[in-house]
Amino acid sequence: MSPTDSAPSRTPNAPAAAVAFVGAGPGDPGLLTLAAADALERADVIITDQLDRADIIRCHVRPDTTIIEASHGSHGVPLTHASRAKLVVQSAQAHPGGLVVRLMDGDPSIFNGLAEEATACRKAGIAVDIIPGVSAASAVPAYAGIPLTAPTTTGIHVIAAGDPGCDFTAGAGASTTVVIFGDAAELGRAFASLLEAGRDPETVVAVTEHGTTTRQRTHTVRLAQAAKIVGGLEFPTLAVLGPTVELRDRLSWFENKPLFGWRVLIPRTKDQAGPAISLLARHGATAEVVPTISVEPPRTPHQMERAIKGLVTGRYEWVGFTSVNAVKAVRERFEEVGLDARAFAGLKVAAVGGVTADALRAWGIQPDLVPSGEQSARGMLEDWPPYDPDLDPIDRVFLPRADIATDTLVAGLRDLGWEVEDATAYRTVRAAPPAPEIREAIKAGDFDAVVFTSSSTVRNLVGIAGKPHASTVVACIGPATAKTAEEHGLRVDVLAPEASVPSLIDALAEFGQARAAEAHAHGEAVRRPSERRRAAGRRRAR
Numbered sequence: 001m002s003p004t005d006s007a008p009s010r011t012p013n014a015p016a017a018a019v020a021f022v023g024a025g026p027g028d029p030g031l032l033t034l035a036a037a038d039a040l041e042r043a044d045v046i047i048t049d050q051l052d053r054a055d056i057i058r059c060h061v062r063p064d065t066t067i068i069e070a071s072h073g074s075h076g077v078p079l080t081h082a083s084r085a086k087l088v089v090q091s092a093q094a095h096p097g098g099l100v101v102r103l104m105d106g107d108p109s110i111f112n113g114l115a116e117e118a119t120a121c122r123k124a125g126i127a128v129d130i131i132p133g134v135s136a137a138s139a140v141p142a143y144a145g146i147p148l149t150a151p152t153t154t155g156i157h158v159i160a161a162g163d164p165g166c167d168f169t170a171g172a173g174a175s176t177t178v179v180i181f182g183d184a185a186e187l188g189r190a191f192a193s194l195l196e197a198g199r200d201p202e203t204v205v206a207v208t209e210h211g212t213t214t215r216q217r218t219h220t221v222r223l224a225q226a227a228k229i230v231g232g233l234e235f236p237t238l239a240v241l242g243p244t245v246e247l248r249d250r251l252s253w254f255e256n257k258p259l260f261g262w263r264v265l266i267p268r269t270k271d272q273a274g275p276a277i278s279l280l281a282r283h284g285a286t287a288e289v290v291p292t293i294s295v296e297p298p299r300t301p302h303q304m305e306r307a308i309k310g311l312v313t314g315r316y317e318w319v320g321f322t323s324v325n326a327v328k329a330v331r332e333r334f335e336e337v338g339l340d341a342r343a344f345a346g347l348k349v350a351a352v353g354g355v356t357a358d359a360l361r362a363w364g365i366q367p368d369l370v371p372s373g374e375q376s377a378r379g380m381l382e383d384w385p386p387y388d389p390d391l392d393p394i395d396r397v398f399l400p401r402a403d404i405a406t407d408t409l410v411a412g413l414r415d416l417g418w419e420v421e422d423a424t425a426y427r428t429v430r431a432a433p434p435a436p437e438i439r440e441a442i443k444a445g446d447f448d449a450v451v452f453t454s455s456s457t458v459r460n461l462v463g464i465a466g467k468p469h470a471s472t473v474v475a476c477i478g479p480a481t482a483k484t485a486e487e488h489g490l491r492v493d494v495l496a497p498e499a500s501v502p503s504l505i506d507a508l509a510e511f512g513q514a515r516a517a518e519a520h521a522h523g524e525a526v527r528r529p530s531e532r533r534r535a536a537g538r539r540r541a542r
Contacts, residue, residue, distance in 0.1 A: 015096055015097060016092040016093045016095075016096060016124070016125070016126045017044060017045070017091070017092040017093075017094075017095040017096060017097065017098040017099055017100045017126070018092070018098075018099050018100070018126065018127040018128070018129065019088055019092050019099075019100045019101075019102060019118075019121050019126055019127070019128050019129070020039045020043075020099060020100070020101050020102070020128075020129040020130075020131055021102045021104060021108040021114055021117070021118060021128065021129070021130045021131065022036045022039050022040070022101050022102065022103050022104065022108065022131045022133065023036060023104060023105075023106060023107045023108050023131060023132050023133015023134065023135075024036070024048075024049070024053050024056055024103050024104060024105055024106070024133055025056075025105075025106065025133050025134045025139070025212075026105070026106050026134060026135070026136035026139040026140055026211055026212045027136075027210065027211060027212040027213040027236075028139075028143075028212040028213060029055050029056050029059065030281075031133075031134045031139060031212065032056055032060075032133075033131065033132070033133060033134070035131045036131050036133060037060050039099070039101050039129075039131055040056070040057065040060035040061050040101060040103070041060050041061065041062070042099050043061060043062075043065055043099050043100065043101040044065060044066065044095045044098035044099055044100065045065065045066045045067075045068065045091050045095055045098070045099075045100045045101070046061060046065060046066070046067050046068065046100075046101045046103055047068045047070045047084075047087060047088060047091060047100065047101070047102050047103065048067065048068070048069050048070060048103045049070065049071065049103065049104055049105045049112075053103060053105075056103075057103075068087070068091065070084050070087055081113040081116040081117065082116065082120075084113060084116075084117055085113075085116050085117040085119075085120035085121075086120070088100065088102050088117050088120070088121060089120055089121055089124045089126065092121065092124075092126045093124070093126075102117060104133070105136070106133055106134070106135045106136045106137070106139075107132050107133045107134065107135040108130060108131075108132065108133065109130070109132065110135050110137060110158070111160045111181060114130070118130070136181070136211060136212075136236070136238055137158050137179045137181070137238075139211070139212050140208050140211030140212060140238045140240075141179065141206070141208075141238075141240045143208075143211055143212045143216060143254040144206055144208050144211070144216070144218045144240075144248060144252065144254070144255070145247065145248045145250075145251035145252035145253055145254070145255075146206055146240055146244055146245055146247060146248050146251070147244050147247060147251070148177050148179070148240070148244065149177065149244065150243060150244050150247070152175055152243055153175055153176070153177055153242070153243065153244065154173065154175040154176060155170075155173070155175070155176045155177070156176070156177045156178075156179065157170045157171040157176055157177070157178045157179070158178075158179045158180075158181075159171065159178065159179065159180045159181065159182075159190060160181050160182065161180050161181060161182030161186035161187055161189065161190040162181075162182055162183075162186045166190070166193070168190070168193040168194050168196070168197040169197045169198075171194055171197065171199065172194065172197040172198040172199050174199075174200055174203070174243070175242075175243065176242060177240065177241070177242035177243075177244055178194065178199075178239075178240065178241050178242060179238065179239070179240050180238065180239040180240070180241075181238055182237065182239075183235045183237060184230040184231055184232075184233050184235070184237060185230075187207065187226075187227075187230045187237060187239050188226075188227040188230050188231075190239070191205070191223060191226045191227045191230075191239075192227060194223065194241075195223060195224070199223060199241075200223070201222065201223050201224035202222050202223070202224070203222065203223040203241050203242065204220060204221075204222060204223075204241065204242075204243075204245040204246055205220070205221055205222065205223050205226040205239055205240070205241040205245065206218055206219070206220050206239065206240050206241070206245045206248060207219045207220075207221070207226065207229065207230060207233065207237060207238075207239045208237065208238050208239075208240075209233045209234050209235075209236070209237045210234065210236065211236065211238055212254075214260065214261055214281075214284055214285065214286045215261070216254065216255060217255075218248070218252075218255065219233075220245065220248065223241060226239070226241075254284070255284075256516075257283050257284030258283050258284065258509040258510070258512040258513035258516065259280065259283040259284045259285035259448075259449075259508065259509055259512045260283075260284030260285070261284065261285075261286075261528055262280075262284070262285040262286070262448040262449060262512065262528055262529075263285070263286055263288065263446065263447050263448050263528075263530065264280050264285045264286065264287050264288070264447065264448060264449045264450070264451060264508075265287075265288055265290060265442065265447040265449070265450040265451070265468070265472075266287050266288065266289045266290070266450075266451055267289075267290050267291075267292040267450065267452065267457045267458075267460065267461040268289060268291070268292065268453055268457055273287070273289045275355065275501050275502070276451065276453075276501050276504075276505060277289070279501065279502060279505040279506075280505055283505065283508075283509040283512070285448075285449075288438075288447075290434045290438060290442075290461065290465065291431040291434075292430070292431050292456070292457050292460035292461050292464065293428045293429065293430060293431055293456065293457075293460055294428070294429045294430075294431050295325050295328075295426050295427070295428060295429075296426065296427045296428075296429055297329075297426060297427070298403070298424040298425065298426065298427055299427070301333075303423035303424055304329075304330075304333055304400070304423050304424070304425060306423070307398055307400065307421065307423040308330075308333060308334070308337065308339070310396075310398070310421075311343060311344075311347070311398060312339070312343050314346070314394070315394070315396055315398075316347060316394060316396045316397060316398045316421075317347070317348060317392055317393070317394040317395065317396060317397065317418075318347070318348045318349070318350060318396075318397040318398070318418070319344070319347055319348075319349050319350070319397070319398045319399075319400070320349075320350040320352075320380065320397060320398070320399045320409065320413075321349070321350065321351050321352065321356050321359075321360065321367075321400065322352045322356070322377065322380075322399065322401055322405065322409065323352065323356060323401075323402065324355055324356050324359045325402065325425075325426050325428075326356075326400045326401060326402070326425050326426070327356060327359040327360055327363065328359070328426075329400060329425035329426040330400050330425060331363055333425075340364075341363050341364040341365050344365050348368045348369070349365055349366075349367045349368055349369070350367060350368065350369040350370075350380060350384065351367040351369070351370050352371065352375060352376065352377070352379070352380055353370065353371065353375030353376075353379075353499070353500060354370065354375065354500060355500075355501065357370045369383055369384065371383050374478070374498070374499050375498070375499045375500055376478065376480075376499050377406070377408045377409040377412070378408065378412075379499070380409060381408075381409065381412040381413070381416070384412075384413065384416060385416075386416040386417050387416060387417030387418045388417075395417070395418055395419050396418070396419045396420075396421060397413055397418045397419070397420050397421070398421055398422075398423070399420060399421070399422040399423070400422075400423055400425035401422050401423070401424065401425060402424070402425070402426055402427070402428050403424045403426070403427045403428065404428055404456070405422070410422060428456070430460050430463060430464060431460065431464060432464070433464040433465060434464065434465055438465065439465045439466060442461075442465050442466060442467075442468050442469070442472075443465075443466050443467070443468075443469060444469060445468075445469030445470070445471040445472055445529070445530055445533045446469075446530055447468065447469075447472050447530065448472065448473060448528045448529045448530050449472060449473035449474070449475060449494075449508060449529065450468050450472055450473070450474055450475070451475045451476075451477075451504055451505070451508065452474070452475065452476045452477065452481050452484075452485060453477045453481070453501060453504065454477065454481055455480055455481050455483075455484035457481075458476075458481060458484045458485050458488055458490075459484065459488070462488050467488065467489060467490065468490065469533065470491065471529050471530065471532065471533035472529060472530075473493045473494065473508070473511065473529050474490050474491060474492050474493050474494070475492075475493065475494035475495075475496070475504055475507065475508045475511070476492050476494070476495055476496070476504075477496050477499055477500070477501070477503075477504045478495070478496065478499040479495070482495055493511060494507050494508050494511045495507070
């Protein structure tokens with residue numbers, strides 16, 4: 001929404017909304033503070049800076065929150081601090097009794113116009129909160145492996161290179177760490193000014209672009225040559241120079257993560273991909289989800305209605321859940337008819353694995369059986385007790401499942417002496433093909449890896465988007481999934497030692513780490529799989 005979009009009219013004499021000036025941090029969504037997240041969740045209006053904060057906003061705001069991007073006015077002219085201050089005041093007055101969050105990059109109090117905007121609010125009689133954020137001045141060097149101080153450091157000088165009134169003489173001393181904010185052109189001029197102020201030309205400079213994100217790149221050079229390397233860098237950029245920069249060789253940690261910068265494809269439904277996305281981010285990768293199936297209700301509800309009635313009247317001894325979708329489907333059906341988790345009292349409940357067990361616990365149900373080994377139908381059967389007429393008053397098991405579920409579990413339970421009633425709790429339908437650019441990226445090898453969590457994700461991805469490029473690392477959750485991948489002509493590079501998403505992601509990270517170690521051993525640059533493909537293509541072109 002632009003700053004000129006209309007807002008609700010103000011009730012006469014009603015108090016204006018409070019305004020919270022909130023630090024968004026330097027880029028990594030994980031650096032958002034708890035207080036900032038709470039303010040975003042309560043906000044009626046969020047006014048953002050010029051940098052894209054969609055990832056942070058999407059995770060924390062309500063669907064009805066108004067988002068205002070405050071970088072430019074209606075004619076494309078950049079807004080001044082005064083214009084932004086006016087916008088904040090107007091938004092607060094237009095939302096009486098509410099909360100307006102002014103979301104600022106990094107920390108609100110550092111080069112962000114907090115003084116002007118907060119003062120304007122107080123003059124208008126608007127209550128103000130200030131929620132500090134993690135500043136890029138400290139976070140970006142830290143993510144580059146550069147402490148700002150050491151025993152020999154006598155001071156830190158932080159400069160906004162675009163400010164014509166900057167005093168560069170304060171950063172001329174050899175023991176002073178200098179942190180410089182600015183775009184490429186501004187950094188170039190700042191380096192020249194530091195040289196003019198007397199800073200040693202041999203001082204080591206580190207310039208970081210897209211700091212604290214998986215696009216981070218850090219370039220180290222002597223001050224005398226620093227202006228030559230900034231031309232091709234992408235904003236946001238930050239430079240740090242001083243004796244502590246030399247510690248980067250030993251302390252660099254973020255850019256050395258095993259999957260740093262990898263673009264990983266997850267063919268799965270969006271609501272199930274969350275754990276994989278988080279785990280990949282911890283290893284430095286960016287995940288993109290391509291939904292391969294759509295989960296829909298059964299065509300007719302009669303099976304589920306009969307099963308739920310039997311569950312309430314004591315027809316079953318066990319209920320076995322083989323997926324999170326099954327838990328969700330039964331829970332939704334319970335809520336429709338006014339039941340809750342108390343209906344499971346006296347029943348024994350089985351879950352196919354840890355994620356499904358967590359979904360049950362979130363519903364208030366503690367599963368009695370979770371496979372101790374392989375998290376699959378076979379693993380459930382290995383731990384499932386045989387029917388004993390002396391110990392088990394009822395011999396029936398209820399399995400709410402997908403319409404395409406295999407008969408492995410049903411046959412195995414019957415072999416153990418149980419009567420099995422399975423009902424279609426949900427249908428799985430192949431999703432629509434992804435956008436053309438995603439399909440092209442898959443086929444061209446722009447993804448560094450793809451993680452398959454079931455045989456159906458292999459079949460459906462190939463069906464809707466085509467086979468991943470031969471350079472793309474293929475990771476599979478188990479032998480059955482790997483076999484399906486190979487049947488579709490894919491080379492399986494990574495096989496999880498346990499059939500779980502954490503095990504799969506950890507195995508992929510170990511693969512990436514091994515590749516990096518091999519490159520180091522041969523004195524080669526560490527390249528992502530997609531970079532290796534492009535480099536090979538350039539060699540063939542020559």
